[in-house]
Amino acid sequence: MSLAVNGNGNIKGWYYFLVVAAFGLFLGGCTTSMTESYTGGTANQETVKLDTKKARVVLIPLDIKLTELTVAGLEEPKAAWTEQARKHVTDGLTAALAEQGLTLRPYKKPAKSTSLRRDEQLEKLHATVGGTILFHHYGQMYRLPTKKGEMDWTLGATARQMGGEQNAEFALYVFLRDSYATGGRKAAVVVSRILGGTTQAGERVGFASLVDLRTGKIAWFNALYSDSGDVREAEPARKVVDNLLSGFPS
């Protein structure tokens, strides 16, 4: 691919690695579905409240990728699955929150390139901060001493500008990575488990954040890890969405 003598031009989404590593480290070969939820606010603050009838919440386009695990455990990105999942999860989020009386506002792609760049940076930052929260809050061993288990994470002041442009008080961000095993992979997992290994047949890692666009703070955060379920179909996708939204402020 490259021309270099000693070239190395690989760009990789390290945060995914971080997320999986974080879960992998303390969950090991966990086989049950689990969700964890953490509701935001520092020790001195009230838990965030949301008037679902009035609040203006913009849904940021999902950061989502579905892959297939090959026999050897490599991940093959799947375009068609990703598109299906994007639709089902978006629809699921919209429907689930509508039931709570909240109408999500669609994100308006800014025409100005500086605005677009800022929003994309915020999205990237969310993925990174989200991965970090998982690592430190959910992995007991890796808790940051200064954070003392409190939820005090922020996307910074530029979030305010986005709030102004999108005419919204909150932004809902969702990050989801999902892998499914091929037949050959499933066979490899069976063999591996018989031999006492922890080879994964496929797993889902995701998190959602509600960001207060007036301050940039993450007001609510919830993470999801499971090795069952399917976001490629509407109905099971809705279950995943419900898990992801558990503890959503109201």
Added chain:
Amino acid sequence: MIGARNFAPLVAVLLLAACVAPPPPVADLKPGERPDINSDEAGLWMQMDQVEEMLKTSGHVVEDRKLNDYIRSVTCKLSAEYCQHLRLFVVQTPHFNASMAPNGTMQVWTGTLLRAQNEAQLAYILGHEMAHYIRRHSVQKWRSIRRTTDSMAFMGDLAQIVAMTSVLAFSRDHERESDDIGFDLMVKAGYDPAEAPKTWRALLAERDADGEEKDKPSVFFSSHPAVEERVETLDAKAAPLAGQGIVGDKPYVNAVKRHRRAWLKDEMRKRDFAGTQVVLANLAAAGHPAGDIKFFEGELYRLRGDEGDLKEAIVAYRSAIKAKGAPVEVHRSLGLAYWKTRQNKLARKSFSRYLAAAPKAEDRAMIQSYIDQLK
């Protein structure tokens, strides 16, 4: 990497012939063709679409419209049908590299643009990258990795070595194929074929400049053919046609000149002084203004700071001033070099000339304080 590394490659090669069947042939990607959404290739495209979005907002992309238009125009001279489906990103990093993603995201690093001497050399590099796209090397490589690892998932370390070795051998074949197609594209577009091997020869000169044996990647684990081999192959191809066609040094130098100083500053930070000296000599040969090149030569000596380097720096700065085209900072640098060699009077004079030439310089107050100290 592994304990058995000394004999492993040999074993791997012996096994290779037996267990890795040649991959099925892949047809060229047609201009504007998009892979079927259910295919593995569409997955790779999706992945690279995301990388492209990240690249756009990475802050490392050189957005100068004129430079981008120029490079794009050379791409279109190579192939009018394909160029419109490629997206060029000039990435600010001082190393020699370029890359092509399966979806047509093409990266050209500024270290490459600093090293190319003319349009013909740029055309060869772009042709090489375009060939990766047309020949769909990424998906070929992915399928090769997948097939090889699938068949060996239950085997141990050795299987991994065999798998990786065969995949890298496959990459080397892709590089050779791209060299070949890139060469044909640039010749067909009317460029002087003799410029193609020069790109590699300059890189060899740079690599070997400090006389030290660099840890050359082992034949078995490198994804690139030896540069020497690439030079030989291209030389043989170019020999019967050499000297015919466009070299295009003037338009090229003109297109990159606005960025030369910034890229040279990046280059200096690598602190590969012997290599950078080769780069500077090539820039001078390509027709970049001598004053500027001499200035950076002086900077190189001053930064390196070996025995006698300050004297060399002073010689270089003085010839930079004589040659014209040097940045005003040359007076400041010369002043610093004089000061360090305790030639205070000359130092003061150079600092004063700097302030006279750049009355609004940000460091005016600091330089003025130097002058006062030197009185």
